[in-house]
Amino acid sequence: MPGTRSSALTDARLTTLHAWNLHTHTRNLRARIPDWRTTTTPDGTPLLTAEVAGPGAAHALRLFAADQENFPLTGRSPGDLRPVWDVDVPGRTALVWRSGGVWVELWHPDTVTDLPHPAPVPARPAVSSRPAGGRLSRASGRLPFGRRRTTRTP
Template sequence: MPAPALHPDILIAKYETIRCWTDLEASRHEKLHAWNASRLDDGTLFLSARITGPNPGRALQRFADRHAGYLSRRPQTPGDQLPALDVSVEGREACVWRTGGVWVELWHPIPAPAAGDRPEPRPAGTSRPPRRGLPGARLPFGRRSKTTTP
């Protein structure tokens, strides 16, 4: 069995990702670096790359939108999944999808908020009242009684 980095499915997924990334207008200054190929615990192939540049979050979101359209138009293999944004790993945002039996992930670190950007701590059990301007604070949703007709 070839090493994950040389597996034909990894090479196809990497080429496809690079081609779509370079076609994206928003990625002129953001680049893909630190490619890593491995196998997950269940043996599935996994490919990951880090996005660097001045605005990686915006480029990642634009890529996810565009790549979803591209993947939905090409022939699918069983188990393929369209790109989805993922923030389950603390301190980073990722776009994850599965193509040709390979899980692919593009990610960038999310900087920790500055001390002045953090919300003030609140005692446990207290909640903020709805702010004006939010839909839930101004829309008149009420309960309707059910009427039955004989």
């Protein structure tokens, strides 16, 4: 049974990393999962936990949770549960699910800002469509904007 537990932990971690890497790559996000810890829940079920770190960690985790149609985390094993938000631990927000008999938890501290603030864009100077003299100039010679004369036949 210990080999099965180790295999389930490895499968859950690799599935999560694969889904996370695809998610962050396709959306050009820089938040990462640098370190995993393995513990057990009070009932003895294995638990994988990892902090999402880097710029926009909260934003990346929220998008990851919303995009489970493209990056599914659970298989079809009995007892698998879809990802849900957990805010029971003060000071952090976690996305938790169960896959293959293993609880998996990705979390970020509540002190993380949602999105990195972009640099302010300088205002563009106002541009007038009329020249300084108030008259519109003629179109350049290479553009065919002249009036065409039509002849009518009676």
